[in-house]
Amino acid sequence: MTPAAPSLESWLVVVNLPIGPCDFAPPHGWAAPAPLGCRVLVPWRGALEVGLVVGSGDGRGGHRLREAVHVLDDPASPWVTPATVSGVQGWAADARIPAGLIWGDLLGVGWQAEVTHMVRAVEGADLSMFARRPPTERWTDAGAFPDALLDAIREQGLLEERFTPRPRMRGAVAARPLDEVPPASRTATVLSAVTPAPAGLTAKQAQAAAWLAGHGPCDTLSAWAKGAGVSNGVVTAALNAGGAQYTLVDAPPPPAWTWLHGHGPVDTYAAWANSASADGVPLTPTQAGTLALRGWADTIEVPQPPPALPEPHPQPDPAGAPDPLPEAPVWRLHGGRARARFALLAPRVTRLLTQGRGVLVLAPDHATLRRAWEGLSGLAAHAGTRAAQLTGTLSEPQRAHTWQLIRTGEARLVIGSGHALAAPLDDLALIIVLEEASDAHKLLSGSRAFLPDLATRIAAAHDAALALVGTTPAAESVPHPGAVLPPPRARVHVVDYANPPEQPELGPLSSVHLRLGDQGYPLSHDLARVLRQVQERGRQAALLAPRRGYSALLRCPSCDHTPQCRNCDVPLRFHREGRQLTCHQCGYHQPIPERCDQCGDPMWQARGPGTEWIAQEVQKLLPGFPVYRLDRDRQDDLTPLMRGESGVVIGTQLLLSHEPPPDLALIGVTLADTWLNVSDFRASERYHRLLRQLAEWHPTRAPMLLVQTFQADHPALKVMVDGRDTLAYPAAEERARAALNYPPHARLAQIEISARDQHKAQAAAQDLADALHGAGATAHEVLGPAPSPVARVRGVYPYHLFLRARSDTRLGELLRILDTRTWKAKIRVDVNPRGGL
DNA sequence: AGCACGCCGACT
DNA sequence: GTCGGCGTGCTC
Numbered sequence A: 001m002t003p004a005a006p007s008l009e010s011w012l013v014v015v016n017l018p019i020g021p022c023d024f025a026p027p028h029g030w031a032a033p034a035p036l037g038c039r040v041l042v043p044w045r046g047a048l049e050v051g052l053v054v055g056s057g058d059g060r061g062g063h064r065l066r067e068a069v070h071v072l073d074d075p076a077s078p079w080v081t082p083a084t085v086s087g088v089q090g091w092a093a094d095a096r097i098p099a100g101l102i103w104g105d106l107l108g109v110g111w112q113a114e115v116t117h118m119v120r121a122v123e124g125a126d127l128s129m130f131a132r133r134p135p136t137e138r139w140t141d142a143g144a145f146p147d148a149l150l151d152a153i154r155e156q157g158l159l160e161e162r163f164t165p166r167p168r169m170r171g172a173v174a175a176r177p178l179d180e181v182p183p184a185s186r187t188a189t190v191l192s193a194v195t196p197a198p199a200g201l202t203a204k205q206a207q208a209a210a211w212l213a214g215h216g217p218c219d220t221l222s223a224w225a226k227g228a229g230v231s232n233g234v235v236t237a238a239l240n241a242g243g244a245q246y247t248l249v250d251a252p253p254p255p256a257w258t259w260l261h262g263h264g265p266v267d268t269y270a271a272w273a274n275s276a277s278a279d280g281v282p283l284t285p286t287q288a289g290t291l292a293l294r295g296w297a298d299t300i301e302v303p304q305p306p307p308a309l310p311e312p313h314p315q316p317d318p319a320g321a322p323d324p325l326p327e328a329p330v331w332r333l334h335g336g337r338a339r340a341r342f343a344l345l346a347p348r349v350t351r352l353l354t355q356g357r358g359v360l361v362l363a364p365d366h367a368t369l370r371r372a373w374e375g376l377s378g379l380a381a382h383a384g385t386r387a388a389q390l391t392g393t394l395s396e397p398q399r400a401h402t403w404q405l406i407r408t409g410e411a412r413l414v415i416g417s418g419h420a421l422a423a424p425l426d427d428l429a430l431i432i433v434l435e436e437a438s439d440a441h442k443l444l445s446g447s448r449a450f451l452p453d454l455a456t457r458i459a460a461a462h463d464a465a466l467a468l469v470g471t472t473p474a475a476e477s478v479p480h481p482g483a484v485l486p487p488p489r490a491r492v493h494v495v496d497y498a499n500p501p502e503q504p505e506l507g508p509l510s511s512v513h514l515r516l517g518d519q520g521y522p523l524s525h526d527l528a529r530v531l532r533q534v535q536e537r538g539r540q541a542a543l544l545a546p547r548r549g550y551s552a553l554l555r556c557p558s559c560d561h562t563p564q565c566r567n568c569d570v571p572l573r574f575h576r577e578g579r580q581l582t583c584h585q586c587g588y589h590q591p592i593p594e595r596c597d598q599c600g601d602p603m604w605q606a607r608g609p610g611t612e613w614i615a616q617e618v619q620k621l622l623p624g625f626p627v628y629r630l631d632r633d634r635q636d637d638l639t640p641l642m643r644g645e646s647g648v649v650i651g652t653q654l655l656l657s658h659e660p661p662p663d664l665a666l667i668g669v670t671l672a673d674t675w676l677n678v679s680d681f682r683a684s685e686r687y688h689r690l691l692r693q694l695a696e697w698h699p700t701r702a703p704m705l706l707v708q709t710f711q712a713d714h715p716a717l718k719v720m721v722d723g724r725d726t727l728a729y730p731a732a733e734e735r736a737r738a739a740l741n742y743p744p745h746a747r748l749a750q751i752e753i754s755a756r757d758q759h760k761a762q763a764a765a766q767d768l769a770d771a772l773h774g775a776g777a778t779a780h781e782v783l784g785p786a787p788s789p790v791a792r793v794r795g796v797y798p799y800h801l802f803l804r805a806r807s808d809t810r811l812g813e814l815l816r817i818l819d820t821r822t823w824k825a826k827i828r829v830d831v832n833p834r835g836g837l
Numbered sequence B: 001a002g003c004a005c006g007c008c009g010a011c012t
Numbered sequence C: 001g002t003c004g005g006c007g008t009g010c011t012c
Helices: A082-095 A099-106 A147-155 A203-215 A221-228 A232-240 A255-263 A269-278 A285-293 A338-354 A366-376 A396-407 A451-462 A512-519 A525-536 A611-621 A653-657 A683-695 A715-722 A728-740 A758-774 A808-820
Strands: A010-015 A022-024 A039-044 A047-057 A115-121 A159-165 A169-175 A187-193 A244-250 A297-303 A330-334 A358-362 A386-390 A411-416 A428-434 A465-470 A482-484 A491-496 A540-544 A573-575 A580-582 A589-591 A627-630 A647-651 A664-669 A704-709 A747-755 A782-787 A797-805 A826-831
Touching (some): A010 A039, A010 A099, A082 A099, A082 A808, A169 A269, A187 A203, A255 A269, A338 A465, A358 A451, A366 A411, A386 A396, A428 A451, A611 A627, A653 A683, A683 A704, A683 A728, A747 A808, A758 A782, A758 A797
Parallel strands (some): A330 A465, A358 A411, A358 A428, A540 A647
Antiparallel strands (some): A010 A022, A115 A159, A573 A580
């Protein structure tokens, strides 16, 4: 009944929920320091949850602490390295993100305890007041009792608990030992003769009884009748007259059981039936299930064999190759092609691995990850270690097994996505962030972390170096010391929609639409000509469309009405395939209306620069030429193209995450301006990166890059045409950022204030802005509030407030003002937001 | 995130 | 009177 002796220490434990760490007392009898980075089982809302120990406190939180129940990992080999814990916690604190959110994003594995849990009552404890059938003093599996009951007893200190690690299990069907099969299943009801035969049987009946007595029991009446050579009526009468009786006899195990007994567990009833039948024991899955139901088989759990892992890609040993890369805490490597960059990285990576240290490679998307795996994984073998891949696309058992390989030190080169960032590398020496400017590093839900920011914190906490490696540097990376390769050769052809070539017979036509029509849209005359060449020569082309689908709005020609999403303040997008209007904001979709619901006039057919329309235009231009589409809505099978067959693929930016067709002769950007008409200070940087990535998409060739645009003079495009300097554009961008006070010369955060009631949201946003100003924030530091670009999303009204601070420290100060009181709307912070400013 | 609690309008 | 919508707050 007495609580544990008041301990001064408490543990800060993070659970996989969008809340901050909670305090727990160490488990009963725990004397060692807090097991930082280890997983623990903690009482949570009446049950046990897995949590991660991220720190310790003084236990004076003011409320009575519950004890952590069990430490799942050996403190000598924690689930997450303590340095990683401190790096991530530091980021979470500064970004004012609940720690549970970010850990939920980073740890793809380990939230499930792989233990067997046994309980018993403390000796002498009377638990009868808790339940009719409480735990006894015998060890019993905890599953036999309700969670809430166990927790109530646990809280009183009357429960003893034992946890033993359990290997990963899978369900299986096994033969039950013969002595455990229920007796009813092991006997059969048979007809046997009664001796001596009673008097009064007719002749036929007596004959039947005599046969039964001589030939032994029968299973059925008809079997008896058949055996005795009489009709069914005779044996029924003989039975009723007492000439035979039903008796129980021992039955042999059914052949299906004997088979299972000899072959060991199978995965499913169907597998049992199939394998047994194949071995000459006829069995259907239904029969197998019936046998199990009668107690001949048990469903059990068997240890899972280790899953297959990605194979490393062989690489030559770079031992002795020169290593010209910087030794700074943060450095960069950009330009060239992926293959050349990895070749340059190889000596450094191999040297660190050979020293017994760890290297982590963070890739933003699947295509970059695949190239990194091809370019680096083989190095591990030269350094006496293994390479491990950690991504969300692996199965859960694969991730768990990989995590274990890293934790035990067997694999020290880790290549992966965000799931790899917290990998428990013991002596981390280097984190390589690939394509550090990629928006794909931004988590769109949960913590909304920008993973390179976290990588920076984790590297610093480990005293490891951070390398930023990619096609073209982010403006933020320019100030770091680095190595630069010349950009790959690019053949760029620009179609300038704003300044068509002189055509005197045209007259004073100036409208954009006429110019578009004149030069050809979406396929300009130049693009059409090159596409025809591609067809004639049997080669391959890729066209980049600004959007998926038909991607246009539906508009009423009479009243100008455009159908809107019912949940969001955006017009619905027209998708010809599937005949639907879809909201690209929330996914709401409805059939296409024939008539305007405002004035009743017929609606216009929509046309827009989506993949669907461009594909149609290409088919019109090149009849019979294979056309493939690749976007989120439709992903055609590109196998013929990848085999080298002629054709054209039309896609969104998703194209870049696929392998390029091997005989690619042309890449067309149908309307480059899409990447520039975005209200985001990173738009032109993003545009430049897209062009550079397109230029190096094919690993060896330089296909023609045909860009259709109204802004032919844009510097991001011009450097592609005449520049051989990888850094020229990013450096100019960086200077522009300095002038405008944008990153890296400022730290940004977006605060989203949202409520179902628009006025409430607006008032709360204003309230918050006032509070920030009242607490000393300057007009320069607080921008807004303003309604979100989409005024209503999924039925709520978001307002945005931007913070622009000169340093992380100052940003932290500003964000801490949010904690000073509660606001009357939902507040969400997004540090280092991408897009929308 | 769930889940309980509590506050208001629509009904047997 | 209660049923049930949802807004608010808590989880150690």
